[in-house]
Each structure stands twice: as structure tokens, then as C-alpha cells.
Amino acid sequence: MLELSHVSRRYDAVVALDDVSLTVADGAFLALLGPSGCGKTTLLRLIAGFEKVSSGAIAFNGRTVAGPGLHVPPEDRQVAMVFQSYALWPHMSVAENIAFPLSVAGVRQGEMARRVGEALEAVGLAGLAARRPEALSGGQRQRVALARALVQDAPVILCDEPLANLDIHLRAAMLEEFRRLHRDTGRTFIYVTHDQAEALALATDVAVLDRGRLSQRAAPEVVYSEPANISVAKFVGEGAIVDAVAEAPPAGGKVRVRLAGRTPVFRAHAGVSAGPVHVLVRPEAVGIGNAFEARVLSTIYKGAFHTVTAELADGQRLQLHLPSAPAPGTALGLTIHDGWVIPATAESPAAGGGR
Numbered sequence: 001m002l003e004l005s006h007v008s009r010r011y012d013a014v015v016a017l018d019d020v021s022l023t024v025a026d027g028a029f030l031a032l033l034g035p036s037g038c039g040k041t042t043l044l045r046l047i048a049g050f051e052k053v054s055s056g057a058i059a060f061n062g063r064t065v066a067g068p069g070l071h072v073p074p075e076d077r078q079v080a081m082v083f084q085s086y087a088l089w090p091h092m093s094v095a096e097n098i099a100f101p102l103s104v105a106g107v108r109q110g111e112m113a114r115r116v117g118e119a120l121e122a123v124g125l126a127g128l129a130a131r132r133p134e135a136l137s138g139g140q141r142q143r144v145a146l147a148r149a150l151v152q153d154a155p156v157i158l159c160d161e162p163l164a165n166l167d168i169h170l171r172a173a174m175l176e177e178f179r180r181l182h183r184d185t186g187r188t189f190i191y192v193t194h195d196q197a198e199a200l201a202l203a204t205d206v207a208v209l210d211r212g213r214l215s216q217r218a219a220p221e222v223v224y225s226e227p228a229n230i231s232v233a234k235f236v237g238e239g240a241i242v243d244a245v246a247e248a249p250p251a252g253g254k255v256r257v258r259l260a261g262r263t264p265v266f267r268a269h270a271g272v273s274a275g276p277v278h279v280l281v282r283p284e285a286v287g288i289g290n291a292f293e294a295r296v297l298s299t300i301y302k303g304a305f306h307t308v309t310a311e312l313a314d315g316q317r318l319q320l321h322l323p324s325a326p327a328p329g330t331a332l333g334l335t336i337h338d339g340w341v342i343p344a345t346a347e348s349p350a351a352g353g354g355r
């Protein structure tokens with residue numbers, strides 16, 4: 001188990017990470033998610049040991065590796081890292097690149113050859129052992145980097161946006177690859193991404209960072225359907241955040257709100273009290289019905305459906321998916337099947353609520 005306790009990292013006046021505590025169970029796939037500059041890479045580099053904590057502590061299986069006056073170097077932490085840039089040696093073959101960490105660790109030739117062979121097999125590159133990185137595609141290079149991480153037998157694999165440089169088709173194939181390797185190897189993966197679809201697809205746990213602080217750490221389904229605050233709600237998934245007024249504190253996890261002249265009942269965050277609230281409404285929770293009068297503002301063709309932005313009577317906007325595109329200005333009757341009520345904060349939703 002990996003445990004971070006009150007970890008902060010400052011660079012002069014910049015607070016890159018602010019009092020982050022979290023635990024990662026053995027065999028988990030934790031996605032670190034958040035907007036650019038929120039501290040994801042810093043957190044990964046602190047775990048790897050490439051950076052020192054300013055305060056707080058990091059422990060692997062009860063052994064403290066970073067803390068006040070203590071900094072265990074990366075090579076003694078039993079972690080392996082996969083970088084966005086692949087970081088392969090251009091003058092070495094694929095096999096030599098993968099063997100490199102083993103030769104540094106003094107592993108014998110015979111065992112090295114066996115382990116390199118297994119790692120090549122695991123990532124589907126058995127036929128390319130003698131190639132140089134320059135003669136590989138981006139996806140193949142990333143597989144080499146992945147094999148070099150796997151070959152080390154480190155129980156924790158740290159991945160820093162490994163798919164960011166790949167085109168959309170390769171990303172999908174490599175997503176499958178990461179998922180399969182996680183399942184087959186039983187290792188713990190900590191995976192930095194700013195792509196929420198990637199995080200939701202791969203992770204057993206998601207940690208969302210916002211300006212250096214941990215906003216939420218939960219299963220992907222929980223982060224999606226019950227975001228802890230408005231920054232998580234805005235960052236993960238599609239949908240609109242609308243202003244409403246809760247009529248009373250929630251009871252049994254539900255609350256009645258006043259919204260655009262109606263009083264629907266929605267699921268509610270435990271921190272909600274009576275008064276102004278925000279409501280996250282996902283497009284799949286909105287359908288044609290007769291609860292809310294609305295008017296079509298715009299549509300975007302998405303292949304399998306059209307994403308329609310519609311304006312409610314009070315001027316707030318919702319999104320929904322429809323099989324065909326109504327013309328702008330068309331009157332629509334809508335129903336909202338589901339909403340997630342978040343306490344109102346100083347931070348107000350985007351103008352009009354839609355994204």
C-alpha cells in the first residue's frame with residue numbers, strides 16, 4: 001500500500017501541491033485527473049522520488065520514503081515510470097532499451113534475456129527486438145517504454161500522460177493495452193492524465209486535483225455521478241450546472257429544489273442545506289417531456305446523436321442528446337430525470353450554466 005500524508009510541495013511562492021493525503025491499495029489503478037497546472041505531475045514525481053516533499057510524508061508498505069529530513073532516491077523505491085515522451089535511448093535497440101534498467105541493477109545475462117523476452121511478449125513487440133526507436137511508430141515506442149517499466153518487477157508503475165502524443169485510434173488501442181497489462185500483472189498503476197475519458201475507462205479509483213488540492217478521491221462512477229464540488233462537476237463528464245434553490249435540507253439523500261418555475265426532486269450531496277444550490281444535470285438525464293418549457297439554442301452532430309443546447313424559461317441552459325437535430329428556436333418540452341445537487345460556493349457556474 002502506498003500512503004501519502006499531508007504532502008505539500010512548494011516552488012518558492014508557487015504551491016504546486018497543498019496538503020494532499022491519500023492511500024493507494026496494492027493492485028489499484030489510480031488515475032490522477034485535473035486541469036493543466038493542478039499538480040498531477042508534481043504528485044507523480046514526488047512518489048517516484050524525482051522531487052522532494054516540502055512537508056508531509058510518503059510511505060510504501062509502511063516504509064517511509066519521504067518525510068522531514070528523509071528522501072529515499074528513486075532507484076530504492078521500487079517504482080518504475082512511463083513518460084509521455086517515452087524517454088528511449090536512440091542509440092540502443094528495443095531490447096537494449098528494455099534491458100537497460102536490469103543491467104544497471106546488475107541482473108545476470110541469462111535472466112536479463114529471459115525477462116526482456118517476457119516483457120517484449122507482454123506488449124506485443126516480440127518481432128521488433130533489434131529495431132532502433134527511430135524505426136518505430138509512436139504507439140510502438142510507447143509499448144517499449146511500457147515494457148521497460150514492466151521488466152523491472154517494480155510493484156508500482158507510474159505513468160505520466162503516456163498516451164498524450166498518440167493519435168485517437170492508437171490511444172484507444174493503447175488504453176486496452178494498459179487495462180490488460182494492469183489486469184494480467186496485478187501491479188499498482190498510478191496514471192496521470194488530463195483526459196477524463198481515459199481516467200474513467202481505466203481506473204479503479206480516480207483522484208481529482210484542483211489547484212494543488214485533492215478535490216475528490218472515489219471510484220470512477222462516484223466521481224461521475226456524485227462530484228464532490230463544482231470544480232469536479234465541471235471537469236468530469238459533460239453536462240450543465242444550473243442554479244436552483246433547495247427548499248429544505250436533504251432527506252434520504254434527496255432534496256426538492258426550485259428551478260425555472262418547477263420543483264423537481266434530485267439526489268443531493270450531504271453538505272447541501274436549504275437555500276441557493278448548484279445542480280449538475282447530465283445530458284443523458286434530460287429527455288423530451290412536459291415538465292420544463294425550453295427553446296433550442298444550438299446543436300452539435302456527434303455521430304450517434306446530436307447534442308442539443310436548450311434554454312429554459314429562466315434563461316439557464318441544459319444539454320441533451322437527441323437522435324435528430326431540431327432547428328434553433330424550436331420550442332421543446334423537457335423532463336429532467338436526474339440531477340445532482342451541490343452546495344453553492346463562492347465560485348459561480350459558467351455563464352448560462354452550459355458547457
Ligand SMILES: Nc1ncnc2c1ncn2[C@@H]1O[C@H](COP(=O)(O)OP(=O)(O)OP(=O)(O)O)[C@@H](O)[C@H]1O
Pocket residue numbers: 011014015016034035036037038039040041042043194
Ligand atoms: N520546477 C518547478 N518550478 C516552479 N514551479 C513549478 C515546477 N514544477 C511545477 N511547477 C508549478 O507547479 C504547478 C503544478 O505543476 P504540475 O506540472 O504538477 O501540473 P500538472 O497538473 O501536471 O499540469 P499539466 O497537465 O499541464 O502537465 C504549476 O503551477 C507549475 O507551474
